[in-house]
Amino acid sequence: MDVSTRDQWMDIASRTVAAQPRVALQLLSMIRGLSSITDGFSLDQMEHSLQTATRAERDGADEQVIVAALLHDVGKLISVPNHPRIAAEIVRPYVRDEVYAMVAYHQDFQGRWYYEYLGMDPNLRVRHVGQPWYELAERFADVWDQKAFDPEYRSETLDHFEPMVVRVFAKPTKIAGY
Numbered sequence: 001m002d003v004s005t006r007d008q009w010m011d012i013a014s015r016t017v018a019a020q021p022r023v024a025l026q027l028l029s030m031i032r033g034l035s036s037i038t039d040g041f042s043l044d045q046m047e048h049s050l051q052t053a054t055r056a057e058r059d060g061a062d063e064q065v066i067v068a069a070l071l072h073d074v075g076k077l078i079s080v081p082n083h084p085r086i087a088a089e090i091v092r093p094y095v096r097d098e099v100y101a102m103v104a105y106h107q108d109f110q111g112r113w114y115y116e117y118l119g120m121d122p123n124l125r126v127r128h129v130g131q132p133w134y135e136l137a138e139r140f141a142d143v144w145d146q147k148a149f150d151p152e153y154r155s156e157t158l159d160h161f162e163p164m165v166v167r168v169f170a171k172p173t174k175i176a177g178y
């Protein structure tokens with residue numbers, strides 16, 4: 001890089017911008033990949049993701065929140081223990097800060113419903129009291145995510161959400177310094 005030129009960087013930048021649609025395509029492919037993970041839950045992780053996003057949409061959430069709900073567990077494709085942070089970093093340049101936080105800390109809120117069975121503190125959410133995104137994160141965890149294991153629920157298909165994913169990932173709103 002120390003011998004690179006302005007012209008080369010202009011070329012790299014324009015090609016990177018032109019290739020941006022691959023981000024949404026890759027993420028949609030990852031969502032499909034979640035269908036291979038069930039791990040004892042009543043639904044596979046793709047169905048859980050579709051159901052979480054559908055519940056958010058039917059409850060009037062905006063597009064960034066719906067897409068983040070769809071992707072909140074996509075990190076499980078890589079590593080379950082740190083999956084919230086993996087998903088949060090994926091959405092971070094494309095959504096407002098409260099939506100990033102909703103994904104990043106969703107496990108702390110969800111713990112209320114099962115951490116006691118794993119010998120962990122079910123009240124981890126209290127560490128986030130006072131954050132401007134607390135209410136959104138609580139709504140996400142309690143009303144949409146933790147309920148989204150119902151095999152009888154009729155979710156929207158991934159095709160339904162595809163245009164939203166394409167729009168949200170069309171252009172990063174922040175690139176560095178966050």
Ligand SMILES: [Fe+2]
Pocket residue numbers: 048052072073145146
């Ligand atoms: Fe989830």
